Amino acid sequence: MGVEGIGASVVRKEDKRFITGKGRYVDDIKLLGMTHAHFIRSPHAHAKVKGIDSSAALNMPGVVAVLTGQQIVDDKVGNLICGWAITSKDGSPMKMGAWPAMAPETVRFVGQAVAVVIAETKNLARDAAEAVVVNYEELPAVADIHAAIKSGAPQLHPEAPGNQVYDWVIGDEGATDAAFAKAANVVKLDVTNNRLAPNAMEPRAAIADYDAAEEHFTLYTTSQNPHVARLVLSAFYNIAPEHKLRVIAPDVGGGFGSKIFIYPEEMVALWASKKVGRPVKWTGDRTEAFLTDAHGRDHVTHAEMAFDAQNKILGLKVKTYANFGAYMSLFSSSVPTYLYATLLSGQYNIPAIHAEVVGVYTNTTPVDAYRGAGRPEASYLIERLMETAARQLKVDPAQLRRSNFITQFPHQTPVIMAYDTGDFNASLDAAMKAIDYAGFPARKAQAKSQGKLRGIGVSCYIEACGIAPSKAVGSLGAGVGLWESAEVRVNPVGTIEILTGSHSHGQGHETTFCQLVAERLGVPISQVSIVHGDTDKVQFGMGTYGSRSAAVGLTAILKAMEKMEAKAKKIAAHALEASEADIVIENGEFKVTGTDKAIALPMVALAAYTAHNLPDGMEPGLKESAFYDPTNFTFPAGTYICELEVDPGTGKTSFVNFVAADDFGRLINPMIVEGQVHGGLVQGIGQALLEHAIYDANGQPVTASFMDYAMPRADDVPSFNLSHTTTLCPGNPLGIKGCGEAGAIGASAAVINAITDAIGKNNLEMPATPDRVWRTIHAA
């Protein structure tokens, strides 16, 4: 490893612009003649739109246009799509209602847009929106899963009777029933996985710019995957063919899944830009983010786990209801199915699993992938079950886990996934040592003498990342392939540009991707730049989510590098009159091994571009590209242990220690990896203690600002004690598993297991607010 190569904690190249206020986010961009959009949104959870009167607004100063849902339907802009087809257990396709970009007839959640005002300034657009009169006829609404599945419940979409999108199953029901029939003990658990609002700090924004002469659109947008946005806008929404649409995602202020999806606001901005003949900008405010960014989680589950007399797991049965909100968002259907139920084996040998997932519509904001996407729900369920089992069977929770760990790899689970490698004992050992697990009883007794309830909670998570082998996901219903592409351009002066289809919105790609180049060529990272986020520059890309950018995106860069290096070696060998097989690359030079003959990279690059003396038949230039499709998912795994104290007088939780031992395979930049873990852990702790997107019975959101929705703040969370164990991923040449979501997947179970251990009562739902904990402690 060089000082800037793989494994070095290099300080980030991109930081200078962010710490000096020179980041360039969508809302920072101004175009000549730009207008501003303000959406008129439904105040009702379910209503008929009986009429829109915009005459007064149109007469107000600075108003350019008021455009309605009926107009966007009349102009044949496509309805929003869901890109993953799920088949119910009876063989029928999932049942979906139409989702127009603005509602012409019926609104189905608070915040759904019915019209948009385009004006000279943002304030004038807001003023005019106040003058638009929308006449609604309110309809009865269903706000949660329980209400939606009741017989006689109000119906959202005629296409989906009973508000049911699908009833999907996985695993072998007969084998699972047989396992339960011979069980010595059965452990049962009901859990709710609370609904979360993703809340990237930068609200979503879009600027659309239509060039009438060229019939060409440019869209600046807050996207994790600008090429996917272009593909969907072109292929399904009839905005423009791909060669007439450029999508730019500049600096993006966090995503966490919520900026994967193509939202109505981008579609409307593009369509409106052509209609008014000027650029149109929309920047959401925080309340719009709460109302319209896809939410996460929201499951209600009953699960049962069967054990034999030696406390070995025999089988697992799961029934989950998943809330999709009012419409099926882009990848929503896959989240509670292939991203959730396929991880229900956890780190354990479970011979038989059967899971059933019922997806339901409610009059709430659509739900889709949020950091972890299905895997936090699976991990939380399994790790709560294991803790419950340990309490019921009266065995140490760490030992119960250990005695059921998978130890042989590869391991085929009963729910599709084939784990390639891992060492679950190693991460459990590392975490137990870091927290001094053996010393806990003494610490608990000491705390008790001071009137505090101390608890310890273990969570052994596994996830499937490196999303994803295209053929495999295609066979499961995905509408896209999930490969990644890259291009390596060595300029004539020897500087290097890496063009990647991954998108960095906090992950530090501008540094880590350069580190691969430094490792292979021995050049300083200052000579390398990373280009991403622009469909006119980068050939293609599937973007950043599912902890895929290192395992898939960086491997694509490696493949392109290998091609470039092979050509460069030919040029060097030709120049040095040596055999190509004898050329090695060191410190930015191509050397003839065992001699002092060498040629520097810039000279090789110059030779490639002057083409005065290239090997016969070689094309000029030094630029290669690659598309890389992974052969399997990757399986990051680890153990988190949380030690905390509960004040029985107030129900307040205080952290004592939080340790994380993760196996991510090879680390490119440990500093950045640890930062990803810190952030993920706090999102998991936020779910466990603070966060909950709440609706009242009529579908009115109760938590639509940071004054109502408890975001984790610095004084809510501890500092962390991190460590790594390593088994290299055999599925990609760099041995990388991915680190972006682990914290959010594993943390919440550790916290709830610790609180329930502290208070001596097993049933406690998230978020474990002081009020809820106090009531649980003092319940009869």
Next chain:
Amino acid sequence: MSTVKLTVNGKAVAVDVEDRTLLVQLLRDHLNLTGTHVGCDTSQCGACVVHMDGRAVKSCTMLAGQADGASITTIEGIAKGDELHPMQAAFRDNHGLQCGYCTPGMIMSAIDIVHRHGGQLDEATVRTELEGNICRCTGYHNIVKAVLDAAGRMKVSQAAE
């Protein structure tokens, strides 16, 4: 419309704005100082923090007119040429930022925290003081490290002056 006269990053400016214009709008929309961000509109997240006459204020929660006659410093105004402010350098060196959106407000709040505590800070104090700045990426771990690191650096640099 009113004319607001103020000093921004050491430069006197006079800006004609609608009376309802917020200070953050004056900075971003009229002066193109886009380093100051808006994250919540309700004074909760602190992405908009700037210094007014040396004290941290949330620029989304005051009218531009209230800053008439004041001296405003934004994230663009704290480095001395190419020399970063110690707080900026500490955020970079400790990986105290990821997406960068909350970072300008974090840095401006953190400088104010160090000043108000005379550099005498511990982890618990930093965490309590950062209550008005929300970050979704870092989990605060490295932000806290950065502020403690910078408190030391700022003390050293003040002692040297």
